Amino acid sequence: MIRLLLLLSLLASWGVGQNVRVVEQRIGAQGGALQLPGIQVVVPPGALVSSVRFRLERLQAVPTSPPQNEVFFIQTLPEREVVGIYRLSSSATNFLKPLEIELRVNPPYRPSNRIFRSVIYLWDGEGYVSTQVPSSRETVTLSRLALGLNAGSGGYPAGLVLAVLRAPEENLRRECQTRGGRWTGSSCEQR
Numbered sequence: 001m002i003r004l005l006l007l008l009s010l011l012a013s014w015g016v017g018q019n020v021r022v023v024e025q026r027i028g029a030q031g032g033a034l035q036l037p038g039i040q041v042v043v044p045p046g047a048l049v050s051s052v053r054f055r056l057e058r059l060q061a062v063p064t065s066p067p068q069n070e071v072f073f074i075q076t077l078p079e080r081e082v083v084g085i086y087r088l089s090s091s092a093t094n095f096l097k098p099l100e101i102e103l104r105v106n107p108p109y110r111p112s113n114r115i116f117r118s119v120i121y122l123w124d125g126e127g128y129v130s131t132q133v134p135s136s137r138e139t140v141t142l143s144r145l146a147l148g149l150n151a152g153s154g155g156y157p158a159g160l161v162l163a164v165l166r167a168p169e170e171n172l173r174r175e176c177q178t179r180g181g182r183w184t185g186s187s188c189e190q191r
Contacts (some may be wrong), residue, residue, distance in 0.1 A: 022057040024154075038084040038104045039162070047097040055089040055154050059161075079171055083118065083164035089156035090147050098143035105133045105140050105164050115169040123161040124148030135166075 023034050031045035034056040041056055083105060105118045118133040120140065125148025133140050144160065152159030169185075176188035183189075 022055065024053065024055045026051050026053050028052075034088075036086070038164075039086050040102045041088055042100040042102075043095070044097045044100070047095040047099065048092065049096070052090060052092040053156065054091075055087075055152075055156055057087050057089075057153070059085040059087060061085065080165060080167040083166055085161070085163045087151075087153055087159055087161050088147065089152035089154055089159035091156055091158070092147070093149060093158040094146045095144075098145045101142045101144065101160075101162070103140050103142070103162060103164055104138065106135055106138050106166065108138060116166050117169050117172055118164065118166040121161075121163040121165070123151060123163075125151035125159070 021036070023036055025032065025034055027034075027043045027048065028051040029046065029048050031043050031047060033043065034041045034054055036056055036058050038058070039056065041054070043054070084103070086103075088101070103120060105120065106116070116135040118135065118137075120131045120133065120142070122129045122131070122142070131140070131142075147158035147160055149158055151161060172188070173183040176183040179188070181188040
């Protein structure tokens, strides 16, 4: 019994069983993958000429750098859900073959009378690009040949920030109209 308690306390001190939030790995020309709950990044064979350091982290909130202006609209909604916020960082900016980034965007599909909109906000160091995803999709895969300068963290110069958020469409429409915009069914256009 004492041995079991010692083993459990040793495992706890190593962080075994705890929620992993950061993965760092060196990947070479043979390719490789980084994975955290909700995201997987695949570097295909031949994407790199030499060994490159990568860092993948799950964040608690959208970082203050980059600015949150594009993500703010959906973050203020009632019933909005943060599916995941991630930062991919690298010591390389360009790749010979595209990286594949698979994101979980929705829980397993359950039909209901409410329409949910999932949005992926991608920051590349210069600006946000948003992509809407139907509520029937559980995952989405993005391809990237480059990472943005000044978007990395932890000493890595290049990176991407990916925020996956979802909310009921009626809340999106109401908030858009309250702000003086016109809801198009997929975005809020300012008049």
